[in-house]
Amino acid sequence: MTHQSVTGVRPTPATRKYNFARRENLYGYLFISPWLIGFFLLTLGPALASMALSFTKYNILRPPQFLGLDNYIYALSKDKLFYPSIIRTFYYAALSVPLGVLGSMFLAILLNTGVKGITVFRTLFYVPSLVPIMAAAILFGWLLHPDFGPINAAIRGLFHVAAPGWFSDRRYALPSLVMMSLWLGVGGTRMIIFLAGLQGIPQELYEAASIDGASPWHSTRHITIPLLSPTIFFNVILGVIGALQVFTSAFVTTSGGPAYATYFIGLHIYYQAFDYLSMGYACTLAWLFAVIIVTLTLVQQRFSGKWVFYYGG
């Protein structure tokens, strides 16, 4: 076989194609490199570091001390607050997500009508989602104040019964947080996503149904909801992930009380990390919870095929 120098070889079509693909890949990576650098340095890197720290005793002031699986064993077998806080967090999600998704969907259906001034209504419904959680917490603290809050004043005035303690009563503290999350979230991005989904449903299906004598309810049940199911699925996934990470509202309004009534896993992680300086253990809790969230998401994905319908697919 004759060996020829590279400069003397004319690239074949296959080589030309390969070089072009490589160059294209290179440019692609170059353009996303700012994001990639940020991802590795600020997301993946710290995540891996926290995984490593989860096997240590670390109070940030002294070097980490390797403990093996002790933190995980403690969390799963001895930490009296771990399981209750997980269960409480799921309870919160079980209340807030369905109500939130249904509420957003209902609002989106209403806002999808062509009535006059609909844009004003869309804006009004969306505005609460722009309120920072801190401000919302203070607002709800006043609204739901047991003694001088307007909600309780209305309850006493209208029904002449003792009004609830809301944030100061452990039976009502968690539902109060759910109410706050609904006020913040029902008219927000979720509603916008539902609106987009609704506007993606072909109108001819409604026309055909109308011709066949379907009532509005039949149209909603047999056209809107099935064709909106991918959007519902998407919002449920995001809603669950968001609800399970509940922290700020509980931290500001109740600090996890009264009597652990709103002591979510997010708060448990926070207190371990920043109040008790057990950073290693806090990382352990965070990773355990991350595994739970991922598992739940995969389960939802697995079963989505039974109820999510993709039009045309």
Place this chain on the structure above:
Amino acid sequence: MTAQLTRRAFLRSASMITSAGLLAACQPKVVEVTREVEKVVKETVEVEKEVEKVVEKEVTKEVEKVVVVDRQAEMAEKLQGKVSWATWRGPGTGWNEERMQSFTDMYPGVEFEFMPMPYGDYAKMYAEAAAGDLADMISFDPGHLVFEAAIENGLLLPWDDLMAADPSLDLKEWFDVFINQQYYQGKLYGLPSWGWSGHDCLLTNKKHLEAAGITVPAPESRNTPMEEIADFIRKVHVKGEIPGEVDRWGANIMIGDVAFGAILRAFSGDILSEDGTKSILDTEESIAGLKWLYNLAVEDQVLGWPGDVAGNRATAWGEGKGCTMYGGGALDIVRTLRKAITDPEVCEPTTIYYPNRPDGKCSSWVMGGTWNINAKTEYPEICYEFIKHLTTKEGSLQFNLIAGEGALVRPDTYEILKIRDVAYSWGEESLFNGILFRVPANMRGAEVRNAFAQQCTLMMDRKQPMPFEQGVEELHKAVQDVLDMPPA
């Protein structure tokens, strides 16, 4: 007793004072001579009453001036540099700026970087320490159970060398009980900032008690039995027209180790053992204290918790609403409650102290803060001198009156405060006869506090209470579980 002043006595006194004055002008024996002069002045006062004030003032002032100027002159050249000061005490009141400015006036070579902090943000300080950004002067308050851990983690500078180089520092300027809190394993790590004894009384609206036909005990009295106090609370409690509603709670006692601890101590109990390794909530005495609280909260339902009282608690109380009695210390009256009183006909403050214990001690919880020096500071001497400047009589008085802190840490300041407001004197016995707070041996103070507060809320929830015995057992276990954890 009247005493005649003889010529001999006057000449003797005058010559001693003159000699002392001459000696005082000589350095470096200034400190020792100062103390001798003080003794003489006091003797002179007894004999020569008409010139008492003049003599005392003159001598004291003269000596003091000499000491300060000399130290100042000595340090002026040494103190050069920029130091940072991080605190949440005082920002926005002008006190911090005044202290820094007056220090810079004395030592022009010093610059400050002032770093106001969010209240109680020890986590931020720990993070700064880990990043190497911790300010030169910080506070890890013993009263917040973070002092020992900060020292164990190498954050605070011991003051031995600094004190050895400074003969003018006299730790007797501060009450022993607060100076003692600055020590850890035999070494001093700071000087007292805030300090009080508290939550050993019920701040009471006297008008409500009188309206209920109760003879109000004297504000400084320590003779009212706990059962009588419980009876007061029941009598002043006002139910609402709607069943289940309350117009005015008998008392509002903050759930937590400080307020509840004082009540347990009134029954000779406590939360922790003295060595901080055991929960003693299962002792007969502590159980008696818990039962007192439980009866009021659950059986009688006359105790309102935070969140039950309308609006800002102090504002409501000042308007004669919310509750009649509110757990705290006499210092609360001067710091917040007097300002909240809009109509003296509606609210007149007084204190009802828990009774002294059989061992003679007050049930009060004495706790205090500190000013510390970062172990890694480049300017320990500047920090040392500035902290002394913060805690002088003037600095401490302004810390109370301008910065609004409760700092009953100096005898001289305390005397002035008592003249300004009689309420300061109501708690005097608590200050000197109280019990120091107890620290968990494993330095998990924050966890003990949280576990105690949450479990107490669970136990004494009037709408869903736990049976008392079960509540005590679970409370004791919750605290002991934290104490059994390895050291933080």
